[in-house]
Amino acid sequence: MKIAFFSAQAYDKQFFDQFNESLHFNIQYFETQLNEQTVQLIDEADAVCVFVNDVVNANVCTVLAQKGVSIIALRCAGFNNIAIDQAKQLGLKVCRVPAYSPEAVAEHAVAMLLTLNRKTHKAYNRVREQNFSLNGLLGFDLHGKTVGVIGTGNIGIAFCKIMLGFGCKVMAFDLIANKMLEALGVTYHPLIDIFKEADVISLHCPLNEQTHHLINEHTLHLMKKGVTLINTSRGGLIDTKAVIAKLKSGRLGNLGIDVYEQEEKLFFRDLSSNIIQDDDIQRLMSFPNVLITAHQAFFTNEALSQIAHTTLTNINTLLQQQPLTIKGALVV
Ligand code: NAD
Numbered sequence: 001m002k003i004a005f006f007s008a009q010a011y012d013k014q015f016f017d018q019f020n021e022s023l024h025f026n027i028q029y030f031e032t033q034l035n036e037q038t039v040q041l042i043d044e045a046d047a048v049c050v051f052v053n054d055v056v057n058a059n060v061c062t063v064l065a066q067k068g069v070s071i072i073a074l075r076c077a078g079f080n081n082i083a084i085d086q087a088k089q090l091g092l093k094v095c096r097v098p099a100y101s102p103e104a105v106a107e108h109a110v111a112m113l114l115t116l117n118r119k120t121h122k123a124y125n126r127v128r129e130q131n132f133s134l135n136g137l138l139g140f141d142l143h144g145k146t147v148g149v150i151g152t153g154n155i156g157i158a159f160c161k162i163m164l165g166f167g168c169k170v171m172a173f174d175l176i177a178n179k180m181l182e183a184l185g186v187t188y189h190p191l192i193d194i195f196k197e198a199d200v201i202s203l204h205c206p207l208n209e210q211t212h213h214l215i216n217e218h219t220l221h222l223m224k225k226g227v228t229l230i231n232t233s234r235g236g237l238i239d240t241k242a243v244i245a246k247l248k249s250g251r252l253g254n255l256g257i258d259v260y261e262q263e264e265k266l267f268f269r270d271l272s273s274n275i276i277q278d279d280d281i282q283r284l285m286s287f288p289n290v291l292i293t294a295h296q297a298f299f300t301n302e303a304l305s306q307i308a309h310t311t312l313t314n315i316n317t318l319l320q321q322q323p324l325t326i327k328g329a330l331v332v
Contacts, residue, residue: 106158112256148198151205
């Protein structure tokens, strides 16, 4: 059985080859993203394995079906890059890794928050230059601050628990309130109240039609002056131009993003010798109170092990025409 594996990095090969020792799939690794052009690289395959920035639109789905592919296996949780309706019509099975170390992503969100607040990235560079001055490094206590969490699924739950441990007041918004979090002290509120009251806002909901540009000029205007905004979910949740305007005006105090609207042209590549054509990310990178990481929140040993194990198990189970045992793993 053959798997065409797109957007492959050295670390993917390491973890997938390890878990494939017992399954013996023939995995063909392609470094390139899957899109309308690169889909033609597939000679024959039973499954394709894709990541967050592969483009699996309706045309790609059609070609995959023509080439005899029956499974689209996402090695991530989000599936906003897949033309689900087309895949379903063509009889393609789409599976994902619904939960892989949610703590990995939650902990990265906290790392971004602490870095922006206590400016450890600047302190590190300063001290290496023998500059021991504290000017410009002033932060605030997280203890006692109000943290707004949008989306309390696997990652949001892990993030809420960490913030409660810091002694924060945690306000949340989700379509469904989580009773366990409520018992721990998290309170659920309408979105507008979170925007108005939170000192820190962290996004953990999926990207879909309802959440696209959830953070926009209007919602940013509702927020407290100096608010810290963290996005480890999907870039499309934030209207980048609106955020740039609010950073320029000083209304947005800090921005930490592990995801970016136009990231598929940038992330997971070394572009250090290139001229970046994306003016918005260049502007974002120029702000002293913006921290950008290149979609690395998931990137822990534990998460990569779970991703490889679950993805190959999903493919193996579907090829045997068996139902997937992991809740939420089957998309269609
Ligand atoms: P999840 O499915 O467990 O939780 C998502 C939660 O969002 C659910 O509770 C759902 O009810 C809620 N939700 C849905 N629509 C909403 C809306 N309109 N407003 C508010 N809440 C809404 O997903 P998860 O595992 O917690 O992952 C969350 C997101 O994190 C994923 O969609 C993915 O985009 C992103 N993610 C990023 C990385 C990374 O490396 N940066 C890694 C994994 C996941």
